[in-house]
Amino acid sequence: MNNQQLKHVRINDRFWRTRMDVIRDVVIPYQWDALNDRIQDAAPSHAIENFRIAAGEAAGEFHGAVFQDSDVAKWLEAVAYSLITDPNPELEHLADEVIELIGRAQQADGYLNTYYTVKEPGKRFTNLRDNHELYCAGHMIEAAVAYFYATGKRRFLDIVCRFADYIDTVFGPGEHQIQGYDGHQEIELALIKLYHATNEAKYLKLSQFFIDERGKQPHFFEREAANRGDDSLAPWVDPHYQYHQAHLPVREQDKAMGHAVRAMYMYTAMAQLASLTKDQALAEACRRLWDNVTQRQMYITGGIGSQECGESFTFDFDLPGDTSYTETCASIGLVFWAHSMLQLEKDRAYGDVMERALYNGTISGMDLEGKKFFYVNPLEVWPQSCENRKDKQHVKTVRQKWFSCACCPPNLARLTASVGQYVYSAEDEGVYVHLYISSEAEMEVGGQKVKLSQTSEYPWEGDITLTVTPEQEANFTVALRIPGWCRQPRLTVNDQTVDLDAFMKKGYVYLDRNWSKGDRIHLSLPMEVELIQSHPSVRENSGKLAIQRGPIVYCLEEVDNGSNLQAWMVSIDTPFTVQFEDDLLGGVAVITGMAERVDTADWGDELYKPASSRTVPARLKAVPYHLWGNREPGEMVVWIREKHS
């Protein structure tokens, strides 16, 4: 399902609906204030003002990052998704005004970018490597497509089509065109969306061009740098452009490298192109990269990007929890990619990772009130260390109000507002259920409309009821993802047990039958508390276990467990209890258990002494990782020491 079809999914899930309400009621208004420099104590964004200046309606200088325009675009995209689920004429009017402003800032030839219009006129497309010019274009296109689907209004879509048409004249294989691509991938996936919205094949072709050009020799970034007489490189950029995933032609890449968000956006476009064009070499590259990311470089939270320098991947099994970058945007990008891999082929490996990122490493980026954000999502925090060590300076121990580089908050807003598009997909052969989010959906299957109604208390309980309502009785398939974390799934259709093994393929159970109105599927996914271990080559997690229940990864916080969380130990025999606490953190399943702690009572002043490990039993309390830091600040750990029993 893409965001065109989002209109046909209504979320009424307690877990997600609450978050969507926060996006609508708090985040979107807050971000609007931010874009207009009305947030006290936060760095001014200047983003709207830049458009006014570019439109000739205000005087002044461009301010902000070269990609400042993208904040406005991401805000508009979130607004569009919100308008789909929660119509709001006032908000729509405001968005229309912003779109008109954007239109007035567009140049006569279709070009649209306030940095190059205001600050460096005449220098368009001279530094693709560093200046995010096509990245901004991509976000503008994504926003316009979403707004078109949300409102049916073509104004914004027309603006970005004119811009894309202009880009199509500048870039391409022709003699007077640029054989190049952007330093920060984004335009590639945006052009595919534009293709879907307009049916204009040229946009798909242009996306493909950018993907195909990447990493070719002689290297575009070098030719481009020579043209502008510039031999500088930012300290985090390597001379082979792994940082930009431009070190090799994309079909030859097999390890995720460089800036994690850029990688995700590129892999997303690659997977979609492979699916649309049946490009097998591209599909194979996607699968190799997928395996590398998810089997070698992904945190248990769905976080990616192991180091701050370059906000980047490092190497296989390098997954430190306390110095990771694990940017919110990177996990969001992983959701995009997983979703696109599901378009390429139905395999729960993709759905499982999509779920892992959605329920853990993405939403950890925002507090419950929607007012504070994490850019970096560590798996282990010792506040004193983050405050005192330069190498942990990027790890914030409490969520921040707003960032000077404000990519994550609006990205999370658009993801949350559009979560409906990830739940189902409608294919020729039938309907797929990828996620368990209470909702009403309407899809077209084999020429007729089918309604699906899903209810559960997911992610806290694994009992899911789906009601299938075709317009009339018909033969088609309903396929459900059986999550990889579930050991004993059970499924009934109209109370008749289905032998799952018999109908499973790559983690999806295929229910192919004659469906009548009101047929009821009941899926039971027992959620046991599980202790998870990492591949032994993840040295950082040696001798440590993480608590997971269903799709939710848990953590220990100091507020519940005292300071020095490294003193805690669990064993595979530790008995755990799950209790839903309605008043805690917006309602949450809490896990407690009698574990053990190092006994520090009589230690004394010595720094080192002969081993005499003494532990005392103590009650441990774990809360979902994505909710950490919503109470008193303090220590946090995901990976807990294992006591071998």
Next chain:
Amino acid sequence: MNNQQLKHVRINDRFWRTRMDVIRDVVIPYQWDALNDRIQDAAPSHAIENFRIAAGEAAGEFHGAVFQDSDVAKWLEAVAYSLITDPNPELEHLADEVIELIGRAQQADGYLNTYYTVKEPGKRFTNLRDNHELYCAGHMIEAAVAYFYATGKRRFLDIVCRFADYIDTVFGPGEHQIQGYDGHQEIELALIKLYHATNEAKYLKLSQFFIDERGKQPHFFEREAANRGDDSLAPWVDPHYQYHQAHLPVREQDKAMGHAVRAMYMYTAMAQLASLTKDQALAEACRRLWDNVTQRQMYITGGIGSQECGESFTFDFDLPGDTSYTETCASIGLVFWAHSMLQLEKDRAYGDVMERALYNGTISGMDLEGKKFFYVNPLEVWPQSCENRKDKQHVKTVRQKWFSCACCPPNLARLTASVGQYVYSAEDEGVYVHLYISSEAEMEVGGQKVKLSQTSEYPWEGDITLTVTPEQEANFTVALRIPGWCRQPRLTVNDQTVDLDAFMKKGYVYLDRNWSKGDRIHLSLPMEVELIQSHPSVRENSGKLAIQRGPIVYCLEEVDNGSNLQAWMVSIDTPFTVQFEDDLLGGVAVITGMAERVDTADWGDELYKPASSRTVPARLKAVPYHLWGNREPGEMVVWIREKHS
């Protein structure tokens, strides 16, 4: 014992004598080549050339760091110590020539610093904060004092006295004097040495002045910066000058902060001043700082400085093994300080730490051949991580040939060449034995000469024999340090058992008796293999144990134990065997034991799965930490996972 008395200690210890030979035969000639830019593939030092230019005997520019002169000084100091133990007319002649060159580079008023003479004439003493001017002076003074003791020649001493006299006119409480101090402490301890060598009280007073001025408000560094119209600060310098230990008057300091080497040099001077002047407030500050460093901020190897940024201390219990700085020079500084604390009061706490640093974190800085050096001494190395992660870029996985900032190699050379001075001390009441290093010593006790002869296979065996030979029978005390690591020490005098408890005070056993020629003390210090744990607040070492035997801290290397050293586990029941291997690493006691390893055989491709810890028994082999990296490069760990049994 100070280096004046070094002349009266002859080392014939297998362990140290080998290292002293390497210093004499390899390091001193190699460093001479380095100072003269004759090492291929190493950054040119230019240090000797700078003196030629300053002397007007060569043309050209100053090259190198502002403290380049100190490399020449440290080389001369090492040469001096080497000449004491191994007379070498040729080397002495070479040193004399260098000293003459230094003399010719000295300015008419006594000033001596090639940077300010050649590169910034007229700017003397305008940027004490950053430019190491008095630091270089201090090293020149230390070298000159050592050379005077070694050769009896006054030429070099006269040069530095003229320089010190000049400094004494520039700095002081007077109206036209500078009320300031150097950014890098060193002159303070050097002036005390100069005072001992010359008996000139003004040098002691000047040292005291520098110590007393430090940290006073209004802040000298700010006044100085304002004078030169400079408001820049290096990124590692904090605005309160904790980096320089100038955030508070020294008597008010109670936590070690900032650059670890600077701290050590300052604390060394403070302890010596406290001892010489009976300044109780200063002594108290020394004790508080000592407790903070050794009970809160010291690695088990005697390494100090937990982070690369600022090469500095961080905060209590922050002791990561893989990102530490633990500079060789800082551990050397800790030896100086411990030695000075022993002058202040006899307590084995000081001797134990001196021994810990000497046998572990200092000598790890050099390879067995004396040709390669570590600046940073990590306790955990995963080469792939150091090569790929920016936050571990400072951690080298193999020793390096020479450094552009070449402080550590010559510092280690002078420490090793002068190790004799740390073994004994002669006080009014008798003789102290602080270290167990086979040697012959001659001391004056109560007006008569006493010879001490010490033999052992230390640090591999703990059986020590001391023969006491006074000129004639006399009453005096021989006090021996009973190392804190020893659980069951035994001592006999002429085969008669001494009740240690009855004669122990602060870890020293006091043998007060009538000594005759040839009286024999036999001290037995059984060396058990011990598993050591860290204070529970050292989160980095939670659930981990280190292997120690006697004063030697052990480590695992990949060459002996395969890759992924984090897969190893030991328990307090693991049976260990000690075997001396003559052919390994120059002769070394190796520790082996049947431990356990995580079984990784059937893991598969998954990154995360439910816990099912399986371990297999495997033979672990540990070698002394200070010798790591002398064979094939690979992983190394000091702290090994504990399996609770």
